[in-house]
Amino acid sequence: MFLYAFTWTEFAQQVAAGIREGAIYAGLALAIVIIYRFTRVINFAQGEMATFTTFIAWSLMNHGLSFWTAFPLVLAIAFAGGVAIERVVIRPVENAPVLTIVIITLGLALLLNGLMSVIWGGANRQFDGPFSTRTIDVGSVPVSVQDIGIVAVSVALVVLLALFFRFTKLGLALRAAAVNPESSRLVGIRVGWMLALGWGIAAVLGAVAGMMIAPVVFLDPNMMQTILLYAFAAAVLGGLESPIGAVVGGILLGVTITLLGRYVGFIGSTLKLPAALVLILVLLLARPGGLFGRVAVRRV
Amino acid sequence: MNVLELHDVEARYGPVRALHGVSLEVGEGELVAVLGANGAGKTTTLRAVSGTVRRSGDIVFAGKKLSRRPEATARAGIAHVPEGRGTFSELSVWENLRLGAYARRANIKEEAQRVYKFFPRLEARRDQQAGTLSGGEQQMLALGRALMARPKLLLLDEPSLGLAPIVVTQIFEALARMKSDDGMSVLVVEQNASLALAYASRAYVLEVGTVVVEGTSDELRANESVRKSYLGY
Numbered sequence: 001m002f003l004y005a006f007t008w009t010e011f012a013q014q015v016a017a018g019i020r021e022g023a024i025y026a027g028l029a030l031a032i033v034i035i036y037r038f039t040r041v042i043n044f045a046q047g048e049m050a051t052f053t054t055f056i057a058w059s060l061m062n063h064g065l066s067f068w069t070a071f072p073l074v075l076a077i078a079f080a081g082g083v084a085i086e087r088v089v090i091r092p093v094e095n096a097p098v099l100t101i102v103i104i105t106l107g108l109a110l111l112l113n114g115l116m117s118v119i120w121g122g123a124n125r126q127f128d129g130p131f132s133t134r135t136i137d138v139g140s141v142p143v144s145v146q147d148i149g150i151v152a153v154s155v156a157l158v159v160l161l162a163l164f165f166r167f168t169k170l171g172l173a174l175r176a177a178a179v180n181p182e183s184s185r186l187v188g189i190r191v192g193w194m195l196a197l198g199w200g201i202a203a204v205l206g207a208v209a210g211m212m213i214a215p216v217v218f219l220d221p222n223m224m225q226t227i228l229l230y231a232f233a234a235a236v237l238g239g240l241e242s243p244i245g246a247v248v249g250g251i252l253l254g255v256t257i258t259l260l261g262r263y264v265g266f267i268g269s270t271l272k273l274p275a276a277l278v279l280i281l282v283l284l285l286a287r288p289g290g291l292f293g294r295v296a297v298r299r300v
Numbered sequence: 301m302n303v304l305e306l307h308d309v310e311a312r313y314g315p316v317r318a319l320h321g322v323s324l325e326v327g328e329g330e331l332v333a334v335l336g337a338n339g340a341g342k343t344t345t346l347r348a349v350s351g352t353v354r355r356s357g358d359i360v361f362a363g364k365k366l367s368r369r370p371e372a373t374a375r376a377g378i379a380h381v382p383e384g385r386g387t388f389s390e391l392s393v394w395e396n397l398r399l400g401a402y403a404r405r406a407n408i409k410e411e412a413q414r415v416y417k418f419f420p421r422l423e424a425r426r427d428q429q430a431g432t433l434s435g436g437e438q439q440m441l442a443l444g445r446a447l448m449a450r451p452k453l454l455l456l457d458e459p460s461l462g463l464a465p466i467v468v469t470q471i472f473e474a475l476a477r478m479k480s481d482d483g484m485s486v487l488v489v490e491q492n493a494s495l496a497l498a499y500a501s502r503a504y505v506l507e508v509g510t511v512v513v514e515g516t517s518d519e520l521r522a523n524e525s526v527r528k529s530y531l532g533y
Binding site: 172173176179182186188189190191 | 389399
């Protein structure tokens with residue numbers, strides 16, 4: 001089964017690459033989970049939203065801004081964009097059947113994709129990331145600084161988000177609006193704005209994922225499409241409603257497919273996606289709620 | 301002075317009209333009961349006030365015209381404990397209480413202590429998921445959550461529903477104390493008419509969406525048709 005010479009060092013490198021890969025899936029999966037919790041809708045435009053904001057970052061950097069100057073600007077733009085999309089596109093169909101909203105997010109994805117081609121052209125762009133690609137030794141395993149940076153940024157973001165949801169009044173209001181909009185209104189929470197805020201946060205998560213992955217791949221309008229599929233898979237793996245599940249699912253998926261692609265000859269890089277989906281199918285057959293899917297406990 | 305006045309309020313669910321011009325008032329620090337059979341419009345009356353059903357007709361709250369949006373009525377000082385209690389079953393008891401004070405600036409810990417004094421069991425269950433509480437505890441939590449808002453007016457929908465008599469007594473006793481502590485007014489909907497009349501100063505009887513009888517609790521207890529239909533003796 002192993003067609004290549006196996007060394008533990010290389011194995012560790014592959015795991016590290018897998019974790020980096022997974023961190024990106026996790027970021028996008030988290031965005032999907034946040035919107036799903038609010039609206040019960042899978043946002044198919046999440047990938048395109050991320051790519052779009054990455055293009056904005058690219059433009060800003062092209063105009064002479066450094067990555068870390070552009071970074072907060074892009075996050076602010078992404079947040080505003082996410083809020084605007086909810087207000088303008090999603091709000092009018094709020095009470096429509098789920099399928100309608102799903103189709104609208106698909107349409108939004110196509111629209112953003114077309115817009116990107118019009119504004120920035122369809123060609124691949126080199127996106128200079130903030131981290132160097134040279135490798136350093138982590139306990140005798142050479143790992144690229146870039147991989148470490150990507151994972152560190154993703155981890156920091158997840159921790160910040162968790163603190164926000166857990167300890168702030170606004171975070172609590174967001175969770176309340178997601179689980180029980182009726183009662184939320186009765187305590188004075190402006191549920192409509194909470195939804196918009198959720199979209200804003202999801203857009204920020206996507207923007208970070210986009211800016212982290214763009215230096216690794218190339219920037220083009222379709223950059224996030226495969227990644228979005230993996231992110232969906234990661235979200236489902238984690239239970240679709242659980243933020244922790246999305247993160248664990250993302251990392252697990254990243255590591256698994258990297259290892260499969262490297263060590264299982266016939267899978268290679270072409271069969272990675274189907275292989276990952278087969279694995280998820282098997283897992284969901286065993287645990288239909290996903291890894292962290294919660295069964296609501298209720299006494300009546 | 302009246303805290304709440306309903307003038308000829310109508311409400312509908314889609315094409316179905318549930319209230320046909322209800323007028324009632326609640327004085328400051330007063331506990332008023334709304335009685336009636338199933339489907340008479342009791343719940344809808346409360347929902348018309350809090351803005352959770354479409355309504356027409358004027359509602360005056362604390363001297364001002366009341367908004368029709370639930371977020372706004374909550375911020376104006378109306379706490380509605382709806383049918384089914386409306387607690388956040390996925391969140392912890394503590395988080396539920398915190399949400400109760402969402403619309404105001406307050407020392408949440410102090411406010412929570414006040415709630416725990418009324419319902420010590422909530423303190424013991426502080427970190428438990430609200431959905432795992434017993435029915436009585438959930439009703440206590442719903443009241444506690446409302447109390448956190450320090451409302452001028454509390455709308456209470458069937459607090460006794462499905463609860464053991466001893467728990468019902470506890471809850472109504474707490475309600476009476478809250479009312480006298482805060483000068484809060486209460487509009488309570490209750491199936492159990494004798495219970496409601498024992499605690500209310502006045503009551504309204506609804507039938508098919510209109511007020512058919514109103515008066516003080518003593519007057520209602522003395523009213524023959526009320527006695528036959530709602531008190532059962």
